Amino acid sequence: MTSTLPAVTTPKVPARRRPAPRTGAHRRPEPPSRLRSSRSDLLLCGVLLVAILVVQGWNIADYPALSDDEGTYLAQAWSVQQGNGLAHYTYWYDHPPLGWIQIAVLTWIPALISPESMTVGTMRAVMLVISGISAVLVYVLGRRLALPRWAAGLGMVFFGLSPLAVVLQREIFLDNLAVMWTLLAFTLAASPSRHLWHHFGAGIAAATAVLTKETMLIVLPALFLTMWRHSHKDTRKFALTGAVTACALIGFSYPLFALLKGELLPGTGHVSLWDGVKYQMTRPGSGFILDQGSGSWGVLQSWLYYDRILPLGGLAGALLLLVTWRWSVTARALAGPALAVAIFAALALRPNGYLPAMYVIQALPFLALVLAGGTASVAHGVLSRWRSEAEKRYVSVGRYTLATVLALAAGAYVVPHWYDGARTAVTTDANAPYQAASTWLATEVENPERTRVLVDDALWLDLVHHGYRPGLGVIWFYKADLDPAVTKTMPRGWKDLDYVVASPTVRRDAADLPNVKAAMEHSDPVATFGTGEDRIEIRQIQTSAGGAR
Structure with missing residues (x-):
């Protein structure tokens, strides 16, 4: 006699309800x-x-x-x-x-x-x-x-x-x-x-x-x-x-x-x-x-x-x-x-x-x-x-x-x-004075390679391209007082300079820089571009009462 085992049945388990997606401020955003x-x-x-x-x-x-x-x-x-x-x-x-x-x-x-x-x-x-x-x-x-x-x-x-x-x-x-x-x-x-x-x-x-x-x-x-x-x-x-x-x-x-x-x-x-x-x-x-x-x-x-x-x-x-x-x-x-x-x-x-x-x-x-x-x-x-x-x-x-x-x-x-x-x-063209000053220094100054001029760094590369010697001829104005490598090339201080380009930045910071301040005080404007506080003056150094250096 063959006995038959009862079939094994899996009891029904209520389906697990999946939680509803959270909404509002509590929902965790999915990465896009x-x-x-x-x-x-x-x-x-x-x-x-x-x-x-x-x-x-x-x-x-x-x-x-x-x-x-x-x-x-x-x-x-x-x-x-x-x-x-x-x-x-x-x-x-x-x-x-x-x-x-x-x-x-x-x-x-x-x-x-x-x-x-x-x-x-x-x-x-x-x-x-x-x-x-x-x-x-x-x-x-x-x-x-x-x-x-x-x-x-x-x-x-x-x-x-x-x-x-x-x-x-x-x-x-x-x-x-x-x-x-x-x-x-x-x-x-x-x-x-x-x-x-x-x-x-x-x-x-x-x-x-x-x-x-x-x-x-x-x-x-x-x-x-x-x-x-x-x-x-x-x-x-x-x-x-x-x-x-x-x-x-x-x-x-x-x-x-x-x-x-x-x-x-x-x-x-x-x-x-x-x-x-x-x-x-x-x-x-x-x-x-x-x-x-x-x-x-x-x-x-x-x-x-x-x-x-x-x-x-x-x-x-x-x-x-x-x-x-x-x-x-x-x-x-x-x-x-x-x-x-x-x-x-x-x-x-x-x-x-x-x-x-x-x-x-x-x-x-x-x-x-x-x-x-x-x-x-x-x-x-x-x-x-x-x-x-x-x-x-x-x-x-x-x-x-x-x-x-x-x-x-x-x-x-x-x-x-x-x-x-x-x-x-x-x-608005806010840089016309800079462009005009760059052009003047390129066309009106004889022998740029022998001329020494103080400028802010906004004009430094312009003058390098115009033939001024970088570091010796065209000098970032801070360096005339702060960089020993530059000051040793200026044994007479400001008297060894020819021009100073008085931009708003140079005029603002000259009070704390003795050589720059003296160059400003012993120079006369030969060209001015722009008006008011934004003007740029090209000033020629006067080493004596008789005239320019």
Whole structure:
């Protein structure tokens, strides 16, 4: 007899209900798909990029007025191209040289084709490359930080089309290069794929930013916060350790360079990196930024003159995100940029810190992102009220209605202010006096190779191309008092000079430079270009009551 075992049946277990997706502020945003495969993202980013390049590129050589710092960095880049060392003057350790090495690379082909084009006004065009890359990185970073497409585009607009950005991003400043590398570091740190090499790359990009402009060190805490939030918990220790190690090893290359040259610490007969750092850390402060009449207050007013929306709106956006951090997904996603804005604001509010005019350049991308993120957070908060089943069908309509209303309201305030700033940037010729002075010195001075003239660095390369001897014939005016290699060629001081080009920068700083001050006092103007405080005077040195030297 064959016995049959009862069939084994699996008891029915009630299907496990999958939790409904969370909505509102508690929903964790999903990383966007690869942007290069998203036509909508590519189209929006491409259109905005074209607009930014057109606005920033139009009239770029003529506005704003040439800066002495621009001339310094371009002259150092020229020195690299000529094989004359890392700088055209080496009487002290300046910023790390990687910044102007990059400028030398960017300007190498134009200078090779047309050597006389290696001047500040003409070479500003290469900054469009940096601005374009940075603007795209702002958009990509915004999307990786879970901003909706329209908000990432808004951040790109704030970063690239604010009149403050248009003016400052045109100029040949190391800060613009450092911002590009910093944005690359944040973009890699926020990579949705979370590959270890992305975090190693973020550390390398961060070190490159610091070696371009050392003040980018202050952004590293915000970068590592972003990396912590976007790294996988299983590999987080490896990711952060690798990023910190890569950043430190590359960052210490500059002190190692000084050590190998025997110039790390002060000593007799040589310059030192320590003296350069000490100068940067102990330079006289410009006063409290909220103290009217201080130098810092004047810098703040110069920023707000061009645009109040991005600086003040960005600070408000950062405050909103930091306050709502615990219950807002958008705030948590933008924690890194919000922390960066907080750090920049805290340092600017030091009671007697030094605040340079280009300081705000480093904060611009983070101000733009948190302002766009704050706008997205407010919009999301309004939309999140429509949660009932009966109202679901109206959410889509409400989203577009709200977006339209907000866009019209913001446009009514922003567009007129930005239009005035952009119109000034694309129509004003602020550099005609410089161009006229350069032409006069090229055509009216006999034997330029035997003539010695003090100039600011904005004109230094112009005169080199006109035949003046670099370092001996055409002298950056600071060096007439501060560089031993130059002062030893001037045994009679100011009497060994022929001309001084009194630009606004030279007139402002001459009081602290004895040779320059004496040259100004013992000279007569032979040509004047422009009027008022912006005029440029070409003054011929008078060594006796009888006339010129």
